[in-house]
Amino acid sequence: MNIINTKNAPQPIGPYSQAIQFENFLIISGQIPIDVKSGFIPESIDEQTYIVLKNIKYILKKSKYQVKNIVKITIFTIDLNKIQIINEIYENFFLKNKSSFPARSCVEVKALPKNVKIEIEAMAYR
Numbered sequence: 001m002n003i004i005n006t007k008n009a010p011q012p013i014g015p016y017s018q019a020i021q022f023e024n025f026l027i028i029s030g031q032i033p034i035d036v037k038s039g040f041i042p043e044s045i046d047e048q049t050y051i052v053l054k055n056i057k058y059i060l061k062k063s064k065y066q067v068k069n070i071v072k073i074t075i076f077t078i079d080l081n082k083i084q085i086i087n088e089i090y091e092n093f094f095l096k097n098k099s100s101f102p103a104r105s106c107v108e109v110k111a112l113p114k115n116v117k118i119e120i121e122a123m124a125y126r
Contacts, residue, residue, distance in 0.1 A: 006062035009055040010034040013113060019059050026063050026124040030076065031055045032116045045082045045117050049089040052120045057097070060124060067097035069124040075106040076119040086118065 004019035005011075009031065012018060019028040033041055033048035036055070042048055057067060077086060083106065094101055102122075112119050 004059060004063050006058050008036060008058035008062070010036055019063060021063055024125055026060070026065050026069070026126075028056055028059050028122040028124070030074075030119040030121040031059075032113055032119050034114070041114060041116060045077075045079070046085050046089055048116060048118050049086050049120075050093075052118055053089070053093045056120060056122050063124075065124045065126055066099075067094065068099040069126045070099065070102045070122050071125045072123040073102050073104045074121045075104065076109045076112060076121075077106065078109060078112060078117050080106070080108040082117070 002021040003017045004021055004026070006018065009018055012029065016029050019026055021027075031052050033051040034055075035041070035051055042051065060066060060069065075086065075090075077083070086106075091101075
């Protein structure tokens with residue numbers, strides 16, 4: 001088992017790892033939309049979704065995985081009424097990275113860390 005950590009994605013804000021590699025699996029902890037360079041969290045759901053997916057891609061890269069290796073995504077959002085916007089950014093992300101769409105769950109939650117609107121966790125396999 002290997003603990004994965006990259007400075008290109010937000011550092012954990014609690015007692016957990018960015019990701020764990022176990023055999024051929026990479027399990028990525030829930031990522032929130034913190035821009036690593038500035039520490040800024042944008043207000044809009046589209047910008048937040050984009051940053052979260054970008055941070056996941058940095059973790060994949062550090063682990064020598066690619067977007068096409070993602071097999072499962074779980075999306076947590078505070079407002080399912082924004083799913084159309086989330087889906088648009090999400091779809092573009094996978095298409096741009098020449099990947100098929102992984103299995104996915106999407107749930108509405110009451111609140112997320114740092115009052116963000118979205119958190120995404122992922123599992124990859126190679």
